[in-house]
Amino acid sequence: MAKKKLTFEESLERLETITQQIEQGKIGLEESIDRYEEGMSLVKQCRDMLSKAEQRIQKLHEKADGSLGTTKFDEPKPS
Amino acid sequence: MKRLPFNPGLITPPQTKAQAHSKQPLSVSELTAQIKRAITTALPSTIHVIGQISNFKRHSSGHLYFTLKDDACELSCVMWRSDAARLKFEPKDGLEAVATGHIEVFERAGRYQLYARKLLPEGLGELELAFRQLYQKLSQEGLFEQARKKPLPRFPKRIAIITSPTGAAISDIIRTLHRRFPCVHILMYPVRVQGDTASKEISAAIRRVNTNATQLGGVDLMIVGRGGGSTEDLWAFNEEIIARAIYASRIPIISAIGHEVDISIADLVADVRAATPTAAAELAVPVLHEIIEDLSMHEARLIRSIRQITTLATSRLRGLENLHCLREPLDFVYQREQYLDELGHRQFQRLAQKLRTLRMRVEKYDPIIQRINPHATLRDRENRLQHASQRLDWTISKLSQHQDRRLSQLTHQLRQQALDLKLTHSHNHVMQLRTMLKSNVRNYMTSLGDHITKQQQLLNALCHKRILRRGYSITRIKKGKQLLRSVKQIKDGQRMMTELEDGEIESQVVNLSQLELFE
Numbered sequence: 052m053a054k055k056k057l058t059f060e061e062s063l064e065r066l067e068t069i070t071q072q073i074e075q076g077k078i079g080l081e082e083s084i085d086r087y088e089e090g091m092s093l094v095k096q097c098r099d100m101l102s103k104a105e106q107r108i109q110k111l112h113e114k115a116d117g118s119l120g121t122t123k124f125d126e127p128k129p130s
Numbered sequence: 131m132k133r134l135p136f137n138p139g140l141i142t143p144p145q146t147k148a149q150a151h152s153k154q155p156l157s158v159s160e161l162t163a164q165i166k167r168a169i170t171t172a173l174p175s176t177i178h179v180i181g182q183i184s185n186f187k188r189h190s191s192g193h194l195y196f197t198l199k200d201d202a203c204e205l206s207c208v209m210w211r212s213d214a215a216r217l218k219f220e221p222k223d224g225l226e227a228v229a230t231g232h233i234e235v236f237e238r239a240g241r242y243q244l245y246a247r248k249l250l251p252e253g254l255g256e257l258e259l260a261f262r263q264l265y266q267k268l269s270q271e272g273l274f275e276q277a278r279k280k281p282l283p284r285f286p287k288r289i290a291i292i293t294s295p296t297g298a299a300i301s302d303i304i305r306t307l308h309r310r311f312p313c314v315h316i317l318m319y320p321v322r323v324q325g326d327t328a329s330k331e332i333s334a335a336i337r338r339v340n341t342n343a344t345q346l347g348g349v350d351l352m353i354v355g356r357g358g359g360s361t362e363d364l365w366a367f368n369e370e371i372i373a374r375a376i377y378a379s380r381i382p383i384i385s386a387i388g389h390e391v392d393i394s395i396a397d398l399v400a401d402v403r404a405a406t407p408t409a410a411a412e413l414a415v416p417v418l419h420e421i422i423e424d425l426s427m428h429e430a431r432l433i434r435s436i437r438q439i440t441t442l443a444t445s446r447l448r449g450l451e452n453l454h455c456l457r458e459p460l461d462f463v464y465q466r467e468q469y470l471d472e473l474g475h476r477q478f479q480r481l482a483q484k485l486r487t488l489r490m491r492v493e494k495y496d497p498i499i500q501r502i503n504p505h506a507t508l509r510d511r512e513n514r515l516q517h518a519s520q521r522l523d524w525t526i527s528k529l530s531q532h533q534d535r536r537l538s539q540l541t542h543q544l545r546q547q548a549l550d551l552k553l554t555h556s557h558n559h560v561m562q563l564r565t566m567l568k569s570n571v572r573n574y575m576t577s578l579g580d581h582i583t584k585q586q587q588l589l590n591a592l593c594h595k596r597i598l599r600r601g602y603s604i605t606r607i608k609k610g611k612q613l614l615r616s617v618k619q620i621k622d623g624q625r626m627m628t629e630l631e632d633g634e635i636e637s638q639v640v641n642l643s644q645l646e647l648f649e
Contacts, residue, residue, distance in 0.1 A: 059285045063421075070428050073435040080443050087436040094429045101418065104287070104313030108304060110295070111319045111339075111346075119342045124295075124318045 057093075059100050066093045159237070166235040169242060175232050179205060179244060180252060183225045188214075196221065198229060198244070207231075207244040218260035218365075219251060226252040257361055261368055264395055268370070273377050279401045280382040282413065285421075286350035288315040289414055290381075292335045295320035299357040299386065299407040306411030311418050317346060323356035328366035333375035340379050352379065353410045354396065355386030367394035376400055386410035463547060467556060470540060474560045477533060481526065481567055485574070488522065492578065508586070519575050526571065530564045598631040605629070608636065617642055 057065060069090040073083050110124035156164075181198030188194055192211030197204050207229055209217075221227065231246040251259045268274065289307070293299050295318060307314055319339065321331040332354065343349040354376070356364070366372065367387045376383050376399045385400035386407040397403040404410035455462065495511065537557055594604060605614040605628045612619070614626060622642050628635045 059287075060283065063285070063424075066425075066428050070431050070435070073432060073439070076435075076439065080439060083436060083439050087432055090432045091429065094425050094432075097425050098422070101313060101422065104315075108316045108318065111290070111317050113338065117338075117341075118345060119338060121317070121346075124316075 057096075059097060062093050062097050062100070066090055066097070069093070158240075162235060162237050162240060165242075166237070169233055169235060173233050176230065177232060177244070178228055178230050180226070180228045181205065183221055183227050184223050186221050186223050194221065194246075198227070205244055206241060207246050209246045209249060213247050217249060218256050220260075220263050221249060228252055257365065257368070261395070264368065264370055264373070265398070268373055268395065268399070273373060274398045282382050282384070282402060283350045284416065286314060286415060288317060288347060288349050288351075290317040290319055290339045290346075290349050290352045292319045292321055292332060292339070292352060292354045293356055293407070294323045297323070297357045299355055302357075302407045303353060303386075303411045306408050307415055310412065311415035313418065314415055315347075317349065324359065324363045324366060329369040329371050332366060333371045336372075336375040336379055336383070340381055343381060349381050351414055352381050352383045353386055353404075353407070353414060354383055354400070355404070355407055355410060356388070357407060358389045358392070361392075364388050364392055364394060367396040369395070372396050373399045384410045384413055466540075466543075470537075470556050471559075473536075474556070474563055477529070478563050478567065481529070485571065488518070489574070508582075512582070515578070519571075522571060523568075526567060530567075533560065533564075595631065598629065603628050603630050 069086045072078055073086055073090070076083075078086065108124045109121040111119045111121055114120050179198055181200050184197045184199055184204075186194070186196040192214060194209040194214045196207050196209075198207055199205070209229075209231075228250050229244055229246040230248040230250075231244050233242055234245050235242045250256050254262075272278070291300065291303055293303075300318065304316060307316060317339075319335045321335050322328045323332070336352065336354065339346075339349055339352060354372075356367075364387055367385075373395045376385070376396055382401045384402045384404050385394070385397045386404040386409065387394050387397055388406075390405040393403075402413055404413050450456070492515070537560060541557060598604065605626050606612060607614055607620060608625045608627045611627075614620060620626065620639055620642065622639050624639050626637060626639065628637060
């Protein structure tokens with residue numbers, strides 16, 4: 052399989068497909084084991100992706116050339 | 131009389147009364163000016179007129195021209211571009227409306243007109259009418275169609291929020307996003323959400339996020355909205371310019387405007403409408419710990435399934451290892467051998483039975499041979515026996531050939547299974563049986579022949595005595611014991627011996643006479 056970097060969503064979808072394939076038992080033993088290994092590495096990848104991402108809040112402002120710049124955004128105190 | 135030069139100071143303006151009666155004509159401009167004055171002084175500077183709009187025309191300059199009328203009268207109306215821009219709804223012929231403005235004479239055309247500063251629909255509220263008109267227009271263009279709505283991403287990485295930076299909406303959204311999915315990147319786009327410029331700012335923001343999405347690292351989703359407020363406060367979201375911007379956006383948009391009960395045009399065009407800003411945040415992102423649970427569930431299912439598969443495979447392997455044919459591979463061969471043995475035995479028994487039947491048939495002839503004179507039939511019987519014997523031989527050889535063929539087939543099969551030794555053994559055994567069979571049959575035939583010869587001798591000895599018992603006698607010339615068959619063999623006075631059943635008589639020929647008839 053092409054080792055293209057999957058997005059989180061693609062990884063989770065692939066994981067769901069693999070789980071179903073193995074559970075249905077329609078694929079052979081060797082393929083099942085390959086899929087199992089792929090699935091377990093996807094579980095790890097997904098966990099890594101989730102733990103790496105952290106919340107960031109930025110404010111956008113319009114620049115003279117029409118593009119957008121970002122600055123730190125201080126959350127308003129809820130009234 | 132010399133005419134005095136023109137001196138305006140000497141002219142006294144004509145008395146109004148005198149002028150009215152004066153025959154002196156007025157210029158059009160003078161009259162129009164008088165009318166204008168009269169009207170201006172007679173009417174208040176602000177007038178409200180109700181009537182039905184007709185002949186409505188929006189000029190390319192932006193000014194509006196229309197007529198207000200009732201059953202009997204018509205009034206020309208004008209609304210300048212600057213006032214027309216503030217209209218929320220689109221005036222239409224047939225609409226009952228109240229125009230507010232002042233009456234002025236349009237000198238060039240010689241007619242008076244109402245210069246409207248405001249125009250409000252009668253009956254329905256202005257905003258309600260505006261909403262209905264825009265709804266109908268955009269609906270016909272297909273902006274609300276479900277089919278063109280974009281699906282929301284399951285796991286957005288980056289969300290742009292277009293709203294006021296100070297309202298309750300933004301803090302509700304940020305708090306909810308943080309609670310559910312703390313790993314999302316939020317881009318806050320501050321805009322005014324009410325007032326005349328709000329709709330322009332919001333639609334510009336939507337377009338700008340779209341054009342700069344790549345530069346911002348990819349924007350997966352937008353939330354556009356504000357907290358609750360009056361219908362007028364929320365009005366910006368009912369304007370066409372926002373509807374168009376939302377429709378044109380490539381990035382999916384969740385609208386969150388006011389409270390549950392407030393539905394705006396922007397809500398209808400948005401890909402998903404959230405009842406409140408908090409609801410928008412809930413729709414935008416999944417719950418992180420649920421995803422983690424989901425991952426763990428998948429992990430557990432994978433482990434369980436692979437265990438099941440390997441356990442099943444192991445037990446199948448054990449089952450195969452214990453299979454009889456793998457543990458005792460020669461059993462198959464032995465079974466075939468046993469079958470072959472049985473086949474040979476059965477064939478032998480069948481032949482023996484046939485022999486017994488034949489023997490019984492042959493023995494039936496014994497009493498017949500005893501009863502009748504066998505001389506005539508003996509040869510024939512011998513021939514038939516010979517023939518039967520040949521057929522028997524032939525049948526046996528045929529049967530054994532057939533058996534040979536079957537044997538060689540089986541031998542071939544067995545050979546293919548690498549069973550030469552056992553086959554040869556079986557083959558020899560059958561060959562032996564065959565030889566035994568043949569020799570048995572021959573022995574029997576020989577003993578049968580002997581038996582027949584004995585019978586013949588016995589018969590030879592007995593036959594003439596049986597004739598004698600019936601009263602016949604045999605006469606022999608005494609000397610030489612030659613049978614007396616003709617009178618020519620004997621002379622008068624010669625002695626002869628006559629054999630009867632129970633004894634012999636010696637006699638002498640007295641009178642010899644020949645039978646003429648037989649000469």
